[in-house]
Amino acid sequence: xxTPGPVAVEVQGVSLxxxxxxxxxxxxxxxxTGTTVSVLGPNGGGKTTxxxxxxxxxxxxxxxxxxxxxxxxxxxxxxxxxxxxxxxLDVALMGSLAGGxxxxxxxxxxxxxxxxxxxxxxxxxxxxxxxxELSGGQRQRVLIARALVQDAEVxxxxxPLTGVDRxxxxxxxxxxxxxxxxxxxxxVSTHDMDSAxxxxxxxxxxxxxxxxxxxxxVLGRETLEQTYGSEIVxxxxxxxxxxxxxxxxxxxx
Amino acid sequence: xxxxxxxxxxxxxxxxxxxxxxFALAELGLLAVAGGLLGAWVVLRRLAFFTHAAGTxxxxxxxxxxxxxxxxxxxxLAVALGFAGGVERAGRRGRDPGDVATAxxxxxxxxxxxxxxxxxxxxxAAVDRLLFGTAVGLDGGDLLLSGAACLLAVGACxxxxxxxxxxxxxxxxxxxxxxxxxxSDLLLLITIAVAVVAALPAVGALLVSSIFVVPAAxxxxxxxxxxxxxxxxxxxxxxxxxxxxxxxxxxxxPPGPAVSVLGATGYAACALVRGIRLREPSVRRVETxx
Numbered sequence: 441x442x443t444p445g446p447v448a449v450e451v452q453g454v455s456l457x458x459x460x461x462x463x464x465x466x467x468x469x470x471x472x473t474g475t476t477v478s479v480l481g482p483n484g485g486g487k488t489t490x491x492x493x494x495x496x497x498x499x500x501x502x503x504x505x506x507x508x509x510x511x512x513x514x515x516x517x518x519x520x521x522x523x524x525x526x527x528x529l530d531v532a533l534m535g536s537l538a539g540g541x542x543x544x545x546x547x548x549x550x551x552x553x554x555x556x557x558x559x560x561x562x563x564x565x566x567x568x569x570x571x572x573e574l575s576g577g578q579r580q581r582v583l584i585a586r587a588l589v590q591d592a593e594v595x596x597x598x599x600p601l602t603g604v605d606r607x608x609x610x611x612x613x614x615x616x617x618x619x620x621x622x623x624x625x626x627x628v629s630t631h632d633m634d635s636a637x638x639x640x641x642x643x644x645x646x647x648x649x650x651x652x653x654x655x656x657x658v659l660g661r662e663t664l665e666q667t668y669g670s671e672i673v674x675x676x677x678x679x680x681x682x683x684x685x686x687x688x689x690x691x692x693x
Numbered sequence: 694x695x696x697x698x699x700x701x702x703x704x705x706x707x708x709x710x711x712x713x714x715x716f717a718l719a720e721l722g723l724l725a726v727a728g729g730l731l732g733a734w735v736v737l738r739r740l741a742f743f744t745h746a747a748g749t750x751x752x753x754x755x756x757x758x759x760x761x762x763x764x765x766x767x768x769x770l771a772v773a774l775g776f777a778g779g780v781e782r783a784g785r786r787g788r789d790p791g792d793v794a795t796a797x798x799x800x801x802x803x804x805x806x807x808x809x810x811x812x813x814x815x816x817x818a819a820v821d822r823l824l825f826g827t828a829v830g831l832d833g834g835d836l837l838l839s840g841a842a843c844l845l846a847v848g849a850c851x852x853x854x855x856x857x858x859x860x861x862x863x864x865x866x867x868x869x870x871x872x873x874x875x876x877s878d879l880l881l882l883i884t885i886a887v888a889v890v891a892a893l894p895a896v897g898a899l900l901v902s903s904i905f906v907v908p909a910a911x912x913x914x915x916x917x918x919x920x921x922x923x924x925x926x927x928x929x930x931x932x933x934x935x936x937x938x939x940x941x942x943x944x945x946x947p948p949g950p951a952v953s954v955l956g957a958t959g960y961a962a963c964a965l966v967r968g969i970r971l972r973e974p975s976v977r978r979v980e981t982x983x
Binding site for chain 2: 492495496497510511512513514515519520521524525526527530531533534535537538540542543544545546570571583586590592596
């Protein structure tokens with residue numbers, strides 16, 4: 441991990457819930473600017489709840505959280521309406537709503553920005569293709585392009601590599617590297633241990649904060665078992681770092 | 694055996710010389726613009742049942758207004774806006790009012806309206822007028838209200854169309870874009886409610902879907918962008934209104950039901966054509982393989 445920059449996301453003693461008991465309790469961590477934080481946890485463990493709080497959709501029951509600018513949320517593509525008659529360009533252009541002009545039509549400069557963002561994610565040629573006709577990986581890249589148009593300093597990516605083909609996954613991970621080098625901070629929820637290992641920091645959640653730190657310190661057998669419980673299969677090999685497969689992550693909370 | 698004798702078709706130009714027919718055509722034209730524009734989002738945002746219910750909910754209000762010699766437009770507007778506010782409030786609290794609640798409201802509105810109407814009106818014709826409208830027989834006030842609703846729809850769609858599309862496309866992602874989804878959704882529901890009230894004199898409380906749902910549903914079958922959907926829906930609504938009015942005058946039937954039947958038949962035909970078109974590539978593949 442490179443020298444930490446100023447803090448981009450600061451979460452202190454946060455508890456979150458939906459009117460009843462907290463669904464995520466006592467979370468404290470900080471993410472320096474230009475880092476990638478992998479957020480691991482089982483279904484219902486509180487990953488999406490944390491993201492909702494960071495975009496301001498949910499107020500904390502206790503504690504405080506802050507992020508640089510307005511974070512962009514990149515949803516799982518199957519959570520979007522694939523039957524909508526919108527092109528890749530239309531979706532990228534939605535990022536310009538974040539400029540505070542959501543009640544006005546898009547300007548020419550917004551369109552140019554959206555085309556440029558699509559070019560950056562390698563989809564300049566697909567600008568006029570209907571979003572629902574793109575592959576899962578391409579759709580994910582379009583949603584990242586929308587976040588680029590939004591020009592967010594913090595990106596919250598909800599399982600961006602789930603259901604994505606290998607070529608797209610590699611393209612997306614390359615893109616993550618570029619975004620990080622631009623000083624953007626990424627919080628990436630995932631079930632993929634290998635992907636988590638490549639991040640700067642790992643946050644493990646299971647209705648509370650189980651662990652936070654560098655992958656080498658956090659991704660041990662004990663932490664993973666506390667994080668996933670029965671949803672994990674350990675693949676231990678002598679002399680190797682703890683390896684595991686998270687299972688049963690079909691549901692989304 | 695049922696025998697139907699058709700009169701020779703009247704000349705459209707001669708019909709237009711009749712002031713009530715010209716008024717009816719102007720009214721249906723204004724409603725086509727409002728219905729095509731808003732209908733696009735009614736269909737995309739799955740608000741067809743809400744739109745139908747907003748129209749039906751006004752029925753008891755219209756009856757009470759008639760009995761109290763009160764403005765039916767204001768009574769209908771109050772009921773429709775109250776309904777829109779209730780739906781938005783339920784949605785904001787995370788409690789989808791749901792199809793069952795909306796269906797119960799529909800039944801209650803119709804039953805309540807019918808009970809009240811049995812005391813208020815001496816003939817069934819007045820009840821028919823409230824339920825199915827009477828496009829031929831409108832006054833300047835009706836046209837004025839439809840013109841205002843049309844302007845409201847144009848302005849609202851220009852201003853908020855992008856937010857309505859983004860909210861419908863990715864409800865989870867919209868909060869991070871800074872779009873106040875509940876406020877923009879309330880504006881959509883209010884605009885629909887106002888336009889529905891403007892359509893009541895022409896198509897009645899029961900047939901508003903023929904203006905705000907059917908044309909956009911037909912357009913949705915063939916449109917690949919929101920812009921194309923809006924343009925096609927306005928064209929379909931206009932054509933359906935003009936042709937339905939002409940058929941009503943020729944066949945001597947009420948215009949509201951004629952427009953509705955024409956729209957429903959058009960939708961069935963278009964859905965059939967689209968179904969055939971969607972099957973064509975697979976048929977060709979099978980033929981190639983053989």
